[in-house]
Amino acid sequence: MTNSSQFYEGCGQEGPIRCIFLSEFHDTAGSKITCQIPEGYVSKEVFDAVNVYIIPKPQLQGCVLTVNALGYKIVGYPVRIEHQRYTRNAFYFNLCFVCDSWARTVQYEPIVRKLSEYFKMMEAESTFLSKDESKENVFKVLNKVLTDLNANKMTTIIEGETTIHLKIISHFSDPPMIYDHLVPMLNDRFKDIPREAWDLTTQQVLPYINGINHITRIAADSDVEIGLVKACIQNLVYYQVAEVLPLLKYSNVYMCTRNLQKLSTDKELTQACRNYVALHPPPTPLPSILKILRIYSYMTHGVTLKALCTRTTPRDVNIDERKLVTFGILHHLIRCINKYPVCISDAPISRQRFYTGVHHIDEICCKVTGLMPAKIQEDLDKDPFVVTICK
Helix, strand or coil: CCCCCCCCCCCCCECCCCEEEEEEEECCCEEEEEEEECCCCCCHHHHHHHHHHHCCCHHHCCCCEEEEECCEEEEECCEEEECCCCCCCEEEEEEEEEEECCCECHHHHHHHHHHHHHHHHHHHHHCCCCCHHHHHHHHHHHHHHHHHHHHHCEEEEEECCEEEEEECCCCCCCCCCCCCCCEEEECHHHHHCCHHHCCHHHHHHHHHCCCCCCHHHHHHHHCCCHHHHHHHHHHHHHCCCEEEECCCCCCCEEEECHHHHHHHHCHHHHHHHHHHHECCCCCCCCCCHHHHHHHHHCCCCCCEHHHHHHHHCHHHHCECHHHHHHHHHHCCCEEEECEEEEECCCCCCHHHHHCECCCCHHHHHHHHHCCCHHHHHHHHHHCCCEEEEEC
16 A cells, blocks of 8 residues: 655545445354455455444444544445345445545545445345345446546446446635735646636736735735735635745744654655755755754744854755745644734733734734834834733
8 A cells, every 4th residue: 555654644635545345244254345446455454453333333324434544544334224135134234435544535425425325226126235146246336436536536337227427526625714914825736727717816816926925915916905815815725726824034933843754754755845945956956854954953932034044054055945934834844933912001002902912923014004024023122011922
């Protein structure tokens, strides 16, 4: 089974269907796999470890169940058919899709349910599943479903006089709130969508999305109302062709996360980082991962990006510190430590009214005052009635 360490459970990435199997409950042997495509993908040892969730108690019959264990994510829909022709007056089966443990599988759940209900109908009409003579036809159906869904995201199954159409419909999570101070950045998926596919407002905004301009700046430069700009960016984020980053300033403080260790163990991520953060492209030698990790390791509370650059001089080793920060944020290797001013005066005046501890400095600059962060910070340093919380 192939898996990549750069992905993790909850990352939101969709993966292919690695295997489809049909499990049944045998009168003497218990739960077992009766048909599997490709053969042997889920071993007997793995199945025995999770079969209590494949053919579960009656209370869980007719529900979509997802089991994530031992490197597999298994999505099934256990079914119970009652009839006197069966030994125990009931026939139990479960059609399961198997994916990588990190993969998002919610888009497969309606298909698993629909195909299971189809098999239930076929079994009730002609013992399609339980009859030994039909096993070859079941094998062909599962093989076609696996091949077509992975290749085309849709398939049509014709069995006798019955026909069923299956289609994968991607479900994306709700996009985050888009604030004035955030910086949108297009990713590689955007290249696969023709420009004319977007609405006119989005096309007007797109030239100003460069990974540097924040929402307020994009609205001003594109002459588009800021509410419409936010809606455009939120739409791009929803379709996973853009991401939003915190405003990059040399006065920012960044901190490493636990994910930083992946940079030394994941070869694909390592190479992607070296290519991305290089100040000058080849034939200039790419920066070494040791130098990159060294700079990341110095990111901690109280150390600004400006101080970090003075200390490590990243451009001397062909590292663009701006790209280094962007890559770290995108891959959750680092996070930005924001400053939240709080006014402790009983009678706040002027800008002190905005210092409630709810909004950080970038947000106050873009949405409330329109001043530069340096000016706000200068005022905060002089104001004895304001304290700053970093988090």
